[in-house]
Amino acid sequence: MLKIRLQRVGRKNIATFRVVLTESQNSTKSGKYLEVLGSYDPVHKVKEVDADRIKYWISKGAQPSETLHNFFIDKKIIAGKKLNVLPAKKSIPKRKEAKAAPAEKKTAPAPAASSVSGTDEKQTA
Template sequence: MVSIRFKRIGKRHQPTYRIVVAKKGSKMNGAYVEDLGFYNPHSKEVGLNTDRVKYWVSVGAQPTDSVHNLFVSQKLIEAEKRRSHKKSKKSEPEAKAEEAVTEEVKTEA
């Protein structure tokens, strides 16, 4: 399976990213199939080869959540933004504990 993802380049504390097409199992900064553009998060500068992006999406390449959100903001994909960060494992037990407390309060009343 092929994915469209960020490849980090740049200096320490000054990241810039290349948007590349790579095999799903390859290393983050490993070999890639094609370079589609770049993204600078500090200046919000984006350079994309839109024809090639549309081609790879039509062929079935899966963009990561962050890349998907970038494509949505650039209006290359007509979809809603995805949540790029998942809930931490610490917050799940706390939420369950809060639900249990509210259920106990309801049963007492």
């Protein structure tokens, strides 16, 4: 299956991306792609794409990644609703503190006087 996705290029800490058409089995870092469809520079906010070629490849069955799907909607290349790219938040299970609190109240505190008298004897000797 053909995918339209971003391929990272550029120097260390200065990322730029190519919009490429590739097989879905190919890794993004493999460098194997069929066609370069545009570029994206997040530092300078430059977005360049070949809209005609993107429409052509989507008509042939190529699937854009979720990020590029939203990008194409912003550029009005395709119509539709944006996809949620962020991962879903996991709910944190609540602890059963209500049951633990009454158990602590039932236990009696240790007598503090006996331990203090034992330390006084060592200090005086």
